[in-house]
Amino acid sequence: MFAYRSNLANHTMSSESPLTISQRAMAQPLGLSAVAGEFPWMLDLNERQRQAVETLDGPVLVLSGAGTGKTKVLTSRLAQLLVTGRAKPWEILAVTFTNKAAREMRERTQRLIGPVGEGLRWLGTFHSTSAMILRQHAELVGLKPSFTILDTDDQIRLLKQVIESEGLDQKRWTPRFLASLIEGWKNRALTPDKVPTDQAFLFANGKGAKLYALYQARLKILNCVDFGDLLLETISLFLNQADVLNQYQTRFKFILVDEYQDTNVAQYLWLRLLAQQHKNLCVVGDDDQSIYGWRGAEVDNILRFEHDFPGATIVRLERNYRSTPHILAAASHLISSNKNRLGKTLWTKMPDGERVLVRGLWDGEAEARLIADDIEQWRRSGRRYGEGAVLVRASWQMRAFEERFLMLQIPYRVIGGPRFFERAEIRDAHAYFRLVRSLDDDLAFERIVNVPKRGIGDTSVQRLSAAARLAGVPLVTMAKDLLGSDELKGQARTGLTRFINQLEHWRKKALELPHTELAEMILDESGYTDMLKADKNPQSVSRLDNLKELVRSMGLFDTLAAYLEHIELVMDLDRAEAGDGVQILTLHAAKGLEWPLVFLPGWEEEVFPSKRALDEKGDKALEEERRLAYVGLTRARESARISFAANRQIYGRWASVLPSRFIDELPDGHVDAVSDTGYFTQAIGAAEARFNAYGPLSTPPGDGFNAGYESPGWKRAQAAHALKKGGLTAAKGFGGPIVDGEAKLVAKTGAGDAKYKLGQRIFHDKFGYGLVAHVEGSKLTIAFEKSGEKKVIDSFVRLA
DNA sequence: CTTGCCTCAAGACTT
């Protein structure tokens, strides 16, 4: 389907016998010698992995914990299926969620058995696989095979029209909100007629389902689908056309699914339909790493697998090859607080290494300073920047680190962020290309008719689209008609005439010129590049670069059409990975990755776990947050360093924050709680316990401030001391080897002596004067005179 | 039609 030159172009598999394949596999330079009757990749597997690879028949659930060799199992299984001749490459359906995962699986399989991997036509994402099926049978669901796959932008604009056409106030009922509702419904495989009433009432007083139906109708008229439709239309194709379903059920003798814990209801149905005949469905996943519930993923799918597919074999991969025992223990203990899980026990043969560090700081700035210093030190010890990563809960947290790294000239990379193909300039360029490809692409027309400015404003476009809809013709056609009459005047008329003429001109050129040259011509003649060159905005330089990059990447494809088809679905051209740098990314984006050194900042209540999760009733959301913490910890190979601040600027306001409950849930024996300010509850409990048990050895050097950790006034004194010295001073001093595994880290929040009483007047350095309104151990609620009620920790206030 | 000011909201993000 995709004319991606480097990949699928020349597979010749169909003529090869299994024997040839296997011989070729054996001939691969694997650096392993094959034992009689064994395939080389088998030698590389542990017992459980082997079982997962060899259990080819019937439903199989492979529960693969973090770092247990999931991809190795998947690829070995593919190799096994092919080389034993159990299946031809085209009889295997292998689905992933991301293109990246699909690519990796293909490449690694090819590494095992050579170019046979290229014949795996049905290795792809849920969406690309669906698109392939749907293009084959488009007419059966009311589409033309050339249907366009809409991106979010187009979708929103379409919804905006639908909402307007119903005479609704789109400030009150935003297209964005409707889009998210529809996405949710599609995730649950709900067609407009199946949307429950209460759900429909979430939008415009019950009009939700109607608007959804209108939107679907518009899509069909435009010969478009959105991402959700790819699955949904395929499902309805299967349900309504028994012969088509049967054809695919018969073809796919074996089905493999990656990241099964992330599947939604629609994907579950899709899989179940396809697996019905042969029932050779192998799913791989980890319930403890299900972190996409908000995107429609149903953890229940994996929890219920055994029930849904009776007789399933369950294989637990528990040997971890990534992290040290301390890191694993911390992660395992943390996740054991979740109730809804199948349960696994990760273990490793790695040497102990350092404990998980937990550090408390005065504010976010101090946290960024500390982490930057750590990284410098890591670097000075001969390691690379690229071995370190900062994993945050929310992207707003990234800025503090970027600023600090910039200041210290530490190279860094932000992973995620606006992706290449979501940038405005790229979408604009695509809109031009799409319009040249087919003049009736109204959404593309609307996007760029006035970009760059041609004097065709909203009013003119409105009038144009009203007339076009009335006449039932595409916008370009209507525009030509309108120009024939004298409806439009002045600038709008001149601009539109010129634009239409240019379109015709480019369409002619499209027949003669190579597509990359055409692209350059369009960008130049339309005035788009000039617009960017004239733009004073400093970003416009990089926008121009992006366009150059775009034209270059088009060269990978044979034709403009091939390029556009690929791009609509894949949207995934890797940005050039630039050299050595610390990586900053969200916890979500970190899933599946690993680094020797991992920083986990911002472990504070309402930040992580997030306020939203805490506000939600029930513990579903909280459990997902905990899984996120688990994902974070298990990214670390050698060192995991958690930190939290007492004060943080959130949305420009100072807020006083409390340490995350997840810190309470870490097992004492595997954690070093390092207190610099001495203020924080949990860690202070630990610090005290540790210092008690450990005596003077753990004492920070110098300053004579370390006697009497047991004394009741210690915390306050230490805090005051730290404040006087301007924050964290002795971070490293408290570290050192800690032998006492018994000491209780978990001085539960709220335990301990209250040092303040209700009604006392106190002073806080950041918030000023206030009265004690509530006391819960060392957590105080203070009614501040200036800033209202806030929760703070007692060591940060003193009697006024 | 474009420009600039004001208000409002603010989670993670792939296909």
Added chain:
DNA sequence: TTGAGGCAAG
């Protein structure tokens, strides 16, 4: 605090 989007003035 930042940014996106709406609205009034030029």
